[in-house]
Amino acid sequence: MSSTLEKMSSAQLMGLEDKHGAHNYHPLPVVLAKGEGVYVWDVEGKRYFDFLSAYSAVNQGHCHPKIVGAMKAQAETLTLTSRAFYNDALGPYEKYVTEYFNFDKVLPMNTGAEAVETAIKLCRKWAYEKKGIAEDQAKIIVCENNFHGRTTTIVSFSNDETARRNFGPFTPGFIRIPYNDLNALAEALKTENVAGFLVEPIQGEAGVYTPSEDYIATARKLCTENGVLFIADEVQTGIARTGSLLAVCGNCSCENHCEQQATYSKPDILILGKALSGGAYPVSAVLADDEIMAVIKPGQHGSTFGGNPVAAKVALAALDVVKDEQLTKNARVLGNLFRKEMNRIIEGTDLVNSVRGKGLLNAILINDTPESETAWNICVALKKNGLLAKPTHGNIIRFAPPLVMTEAQLLECVAIIEKTLMEFKR
Numbered sequence: 001m002s003s004t005l006e007k008m009s010s011a012q013l014m015g016l017e018d019k020h021g022a023h024n025y026h027p028l029p030v031v032l033a034k035g036e037g038v039y040v041w042d043v044e045g046k047r048y049f050d051f052l053s054a055y056s057a058v059n060q061g062h063c064h065p066k067i068v069g070a071m072k073a074q075a076e077t078l079t080l081t082s083r084a085f086y087n088d089a090l091g092p093y094e095k096y097v098t099e100y101f102n103f104d105k106v107l108p109m110n111t112g113a114e115a116v117e118t119a120i121k122l123c124r125k126w127a128y129e130k131k132g133i134a135e136d137q138a139k140i141i142v143c144e145n146n147f148h149g150r151t152t153t154i155v156s157f158s159n160d161e162t163a164r165r166n167f168g169p170f171t172p173g174f175i176r177i178p179y180n181d182l183n184a185l186a187e188a189l190k191t192e193n194v195a196g197f198l199v200e201p202i203q204g205e206a207g208v209y210t211p212s213e214d215y216i217a218t219a220r221k222l223c224t225e226n227g228v229l230f231i232a233d234e235v236q237t238g239i240a241r242t243g244s245l246l247a248v249c250g251n252c253s254c255e256n257h258c259e260q261q262a263t264y265s266k267p268d269i270l271i272l273g274k275a276l277s278g279g280a281y282p283v284s285a286v287l288a289d290d291e292i293m294a295v296i297k298p299g300q301h302g303s304t305f306g307g308n309p310v311a312a313k314v315a316l317a318a319l320d321v322v323k324d325e326q327l328t329k330n331a332r333v334l335g336n337l338f339r340k341e342m343n344r345i346i347e348g349t350d351l352v353n354s355v356r357g358k359g360l361l362n363a364i365l366i367n368d369t370p371e372s373e374t375a376w377n378i379c380v381a382l383k384k385n386g387l388l389a390k391p392t393h394g395n396i397i398r399f400a401p402p403l404v405m406t407e408a409q410l411l412e413c414v415a416i417i418e419k420t421l422m423e424f425k426r
């Protein structure tokens with residue numbers, strides 16, 4: 001038997017996962033052992049640009065010293081109290097995060113899916129206790145091709161057959177409409193007993209599907225007119241990724257979540273996760289104002305780890321980094337440059353149809369059938385050339401580097417992408 005002290009190769013480590021781990025993922029064949037800023041290194045020491053950022057969790061870059069420092073200090077002091085007792089880190093974090101995003105209250109959870117579940121429960125309870133919908137009748141409108149996580153209730157309203165098949169029976173109470181279709185939303189809002197509209201401001205997993213300019217603002221307005229809660233899932237789009245602090249900020253690039261700007265569509269319920277910890281720790285949050293959050297009373301919802309002192313310190317540091325390092329502005333500026341460069345490359349090859357996205361959440365659409373292996377093969381070739389990205393939904397490649405990237409680094413990455421695509425040129 002090989003000693004665990006012996007350094008294992010990538011092949012050996014992949015073998016271990018294959019043999020002992022459930023096969024619920026299909027990873028690119030690279031085994032990472034270290035990360036710093038925009039870079040990750042594999043077990044053999046090869047360095048890569050990370051162009052996925054753990055699905056936008058690592059917006060602040062890998063192992064950010066300020067975030068890791070906060071985590072280490074708190075880990076050595078107090079890690080978990082449960083919410084049976086108060087802890088001295090939660091209150092200051094709750095004050096900070098609510099002021100940062102301009103809401104009265106926060107409900108801390110751990111993963112994105114838990115935060116979505118929390119938002120659904122909150123919306124339903126509000127519907128029965130404030131809106132006066134008869135018990136068990138509340139409906140929540142969702143969109144086709146949504147991705148909100150993996151729990152039984154969340155996959156209940158997914159239309160991704162891979163995520164759903166043989167996981168039923170499903171939770172009722174959802175109406176699914178086409179994304180980016182305001183007429184469909186207006187129609188659905190005429191249904192009786194609608195409590196909320198749950199939406200991603202840009203559909204990340206669906207392939208960085210970016211709606212028309214007025215979609216979010218008009219959806220917000222329609223919800224208000226119909227007395228329905230507008231619930232924004234910004235687990236992937238939030239926290240500077242799209243070149244504004246939140247994607248619902250529209251075209252405002254200020255570092256503050258200000259109410260003054262015309263383009264801001266304040267959600268009734270805001271769901272955050274992923275980059276809320278800079279990828280250091282599972283931290284998620286549901287934010288709402290008092291009239292909504294007040295419907296949750298002691299004993300009605302909770303989580304053993306939600307709001308633990310390490311999570312509180314890590315999230316506070318992670319949000320500080322976003323402001324200190326002006327990541328919103330950087331994502332906006334580099335995003336514009338990236339799409340400009342991609343469009344230039346696309347002109348020279350019919351391998352890629354188009355580039356789309358906002359800020360540093362982008363995707364290129366490969367000119368091939370969804371079933372083809374082309375996008376996967378391009379990602380394997382990108383890996384060989386020192387850049388890690390992952391296909392989503394067949395023929396789409398998502399490009400989402402950490403937001404701490406410099407312009408020089410971005411141009412280096414553009415050169416890698418260009419060189420790789422030219423290898424595939426038809």
Ligand SMILES: *Cc1c(COP(=O)(O)O)cnc(C)c1O
Pocket residue numbers: 055110111112113114116147148149150200204205233234235236237273274
């Ligand atoms: C990733 C994601 C989730 C789920 O988050 P987990 O932490 O994986 O549970 C929910 N909504 C959106 C939009 C996401 O991108």
